[in-house]
Amino acid sequence: MIERTAHYIGGQWQPSIGTETIPVVNASTEQIMGSIPAGNAEDADIAVRAARAAFESWSTTSPAQRAGYLKLAAEQLQLRQSEIASLVSQEVGMPFAYSNVVQVGLPVQSLVSIADLALSFQFEKKVYNSLVVREPVGVVVAITPWNYPLHQIVAKVAPALAAGCTIVLKPSEVAPLNAYILAEVFEAIGLPPGVFNLVTGTGTGVGETLVAHPEVDMVSLTGSTAAGRRIGAVAADTIKRVSLELGGKSPLLVLDDADITAAVSHGLSACYLNSGQTCIALTRMIVPRSKLAEVEAIAKVGADSLVVGDPFDPATVLGPLVSSTQRDRVVTYIEQAIADGARLVAGGPTPPEGLETGFFVRPTVFSDVTPDMAIVREEVFGPVLVIQPYDTEAEAITLANDSIFGLNAGVFSGDEQRAISVARRIRAGQVQINDGAFNIHAPFGGYRQSGNGREFGTWGLEEFLETKSLQLP
Ligand code: NAD
Numbered sequence: 001m002i003e004r005t006a007h008y009i010g011g012q013w014q015p016s017i018g019t020e021t022i023p024v025v026n027a028s029t030e031q032i033m034g035s036i037p038a039g040n041a042e043d044a045d046i047a048v049r050a051a052r053a054a055f056e057s058w059s060t061t062s063p064a065q066r067a068g069y070l071k072l073a074a075e076q077l078q079l080r081q082s083e084i085a086s087l088v089s090q091e092v093g094m095p096f097a098y099s100n101v102v103q104v105g106l107p108v109q110s111l112v113s114i115a116d117l118a119l120s121f122q123f124e125k126k127v128y129n130s131l132v133v134r135e136p137v138g139v140v141v142a143i144t145p146w147n148y149p150l151h152q153i154v155a156k157v158a159p160a161l162a163a164g165c166t167i168v169l170k171p172s173e174v175a176p177l178n179a180y181i182l183a184e185v186f187e188a189i190g191l192p193p194g195v196f197n198l199v200t201g202t203g204t205g206v207g208e209t210l211v212a213h214p215e216v217d218m219v220s221l222t223g224s225t226a227a228g229r230r231i232g233a234v235a236a237d238t239i240k241r242v243s244l245e246l247g248g249k250s251p252l253l254v255l256d257d258a259d260i261t262a263a264v265s266h267g268l269s270a271c272y273l274n275s276g277q278t279c280i281a282l283t284r285m286i287v288p289r290s291k292l293a294e295v296e297a298i299a300k301v302g303a304d305s306l307v308v309g310d311p312f313d314p315a316t317v318l319g320p321l322v323s324s325t326q327r328d329r330v331v332t333y334i335e336q337a338i339a340d341g342a343r344l345v346a347g348g349p350t351p352p353e354g355l356e357t358g359f360f361v362r363p364t365v366f367s368d369v370t371p372d373m374a375i376v377r378e379e380v381f382g383p384v385l386v387i388q389p390y391d392t393e394a395e396a397i398t399l400a401n402d403s404i405f406g407l408n409a410g411v412f413s414g415d416e417q418r419a420i421s422v423a424r425r426i427r428a429g430q431v432q433i434n435d436g437a438f439n440i441h442a443p444f445g446g447y448r449q450s451g452n453g454r455e456f457g458t459w460g461l462e463e464f465l466e467t468k469s470l471q472l473p
Contacts, residue, residue, distance in 0.1 A: 002034030003089075004176075007043055007200065008183035011193025017042045018201065021029035022173050027093030027320040028310055028358040039201035044168075044209040047197040051139045051166040051176075054194025055102070056357045062198035063123065066162050067115035072314035074111035074190040077104060077182070083182055084150060089311040091175035092146060093319035093359065094274055096312050103178065107154035108297070110249040110284040110440055110456070117347060117461055118162040129472050134465040136164030137241060138217030139146060141210045141233070143203070145223045146322055147277045147381075152222045153179055155455045157196065160220070163464035168197045168216070170207050172223075174322055176200050195435045203227060211235050218224035221245065222279075222461070225379075225405075225449050243453030243463050247379040247447055248407030251400040252282035255393070255413040261289055261370035268434050270410060272306065272363050275318045276383035277326070278452075280408035280430070280438075284376065286399050289389040290446075294366050296345050303363040303385070308355060320358040321382060330382030334364055337375035337384075343368040345387070371402055377404070385404045397425050404448030408432070429454070 002024070006013040016037030024034040037043075054221040058066075075083070085099035091307055094103070123134045142156040160167050171179035183198040203223075211219050211234045219235050221228055222245040235242045252262045252270060270282040287295045311319035321327045334349040347364025363383040369376050376386050390396040390471060400409060413419035421433035429445045443459035445451055453463050 001032070001175055004034065004180055004200070006038065007039060008180075008187065008196070008198040009047045010053070010197065011187070017046075019218065019274065022201070024091060024175070024177055025323060026090045027322050028090070030324070030357055030359070033090055036173065036200040038173075039199040039206040040396075041209040043199050043201070044206050044213065047168045047199045048139060048196040048210065048213045048215045050197050051168050054192060055136075055139055055166045058166055061164065063118040063121065063162070066164065067118040067189055069189060070111045070115035070118070070158055070162060073185050073191075073235055074108045074115070076185040076188055077111070078108050078166045080181055080185070084178055086150060087178050087181070088175065088425065089319070090275075091177055091313055092149065092277075092322050095316050095319050097314065098274070099311075102148055103150045104152045106440065109232055110151070110154045111158050111207065113440055114158040114162045114387060117458060121458065121461060126467075127416050131207070131470040131472060133468045133470065134462075135468055136163060136465050137466050139215060140165045140167050140464060141213075141216050141219045141225065142167055142169045143207055143210070143221045144169070144171050147274060147279070148174045150178045150363070152181060155222070155460065156220045157182070159455070159460045160464045161195065165218070165464050166195050168199060168210055170199055170201065173202050176208060176454055192261065196258055208234055211240075212237065214238055216240060218243070218464070221452070228451060244449040244451035245453070245455060246407070247381075248279050248405045248446065248450050249377065249379050249403050250279070250282050250405070250408040250410070250428065251284040251286050251403075251426075252410040252412065253396050253400050254285065254287045254295070255396075255418065255425070256288045256291070257418070258412040259412040259414065260294055261298055264295055265302055266300045266412065267410070268306075268363075270432070274317055274382045275361070276323055277322060277381050278328075282408065283380065283385055284312060285385060285387045286396050287387060287397045289391055292367070292387070292389045298366075298410075299365045299385065299387065300346045303365050304365050308352045308360055308362065312386035318363060318383060320458070322359065324359055326425045327361055327380065330380055330384065333375060333378070333380045333382070334384060337366055337369070339367070339372060340373045340375070340384070342366040342373060342375055344438065347383070349369065371399070377403070390399045393422070397422065400444050401427050401442065404449045407450035437458060
């Protein structure tokens, strides 16, 4: 049992003033594995004041000093690799090998790349008779989800620190234990008190208090579109800067000249990654009608052959979903899709055989869907793929863009230039061409209700900067 009772505020572990606790559940065993404090408004206020007090001094440090801290943090995080990866595999259910890569490898790379960026970034520029200076936005509240917890935390914390901001982090209450390790890392490297603060608790509790706090200058959320809508509304009262990385219902557009086997197997991986609990999951496979039967057959064999099970078994491709709430939500979507008339090609609402304990869901594929069905329109956040046929390329692009979201997309084609020209017509923040990989130096974020703002690279750093013009005589 990992029982955390304190928040990390002003460089100290301060016992929570809120007396309630939130249990943390192991996704595979359904056993309680730890607990965290449910911070209250007073905890939030103390944390914000600590961040405010630290801002004046931290904001005047040099980019090189800040980069130095980020590199030290990267080294310390790396030293705790197995501990972090194991923790996240228990909290989230993510396969252990993958946890190592995305929960430790990726955060370490992000810290180092943002440190390098801070060293080369042009914080000042002469424009005619003005000196334009980029300054830290101030006290930042970072609110993060459970699906790639440490990766999403570092995607905010690293650029905010590099910019010279101070931070209050409120991680997801569903997978919060890894965030405590990051706080320990900052403590171990001697980051000045109050520069990074951690408070835990629910979104509607401590989260909203932080968002509404008048001493907070900016809120950066990664989470659901519903939370983004609410946070945007609460933050509007104090005209805070709000950056939102939200949900998606992303299409994979398979063009008629694509290698169908390669496209469908790539599509299954891109949909089922982290058991489908991935904001950029490609959950709508849009395929030429003439190839529909072939696509269904390949998808069925592929989905049925994926090993679902214990995240610590090296053979496992899909672990459990994060929680009973998430499992129930996904199963309800599958049942609703069947009731709406969608045809089940693979998987279904019942758990995989022998996996009744743990929040497991079978990799599921639907065909014969219509554009108005919830399974086509809404983010399921589980291992569920829908296949949609098209007759012309124009129709395929219309289908791809027929969504309130615009986070990610994929285009598969035998002709890279053709894929790029189709990608230009898709309204999304990123488009993967064939098996083009995720890149931490490129901007990441959504169009439409997938949010606003960008993370990673220069764009991610600029999110945390204000712009001032000094008009020179
Ligand atoms: P969630 O919206 O339920 O919670 C995210 C965070 O927001 C949590 O820390 C939660 O406590 C907090 N929160 C919720 N309501 C709040 C409120 N009213 N005020 C302040 N804080 C509040 O999302 P989740 O279930 O943790 O994560 C899954 C969602 O995140 C999915 O929709 C997914 O698409 C999205 N996501 C987006 C990205 C991206 O980069 N675009 C990445 C990962 C996940």
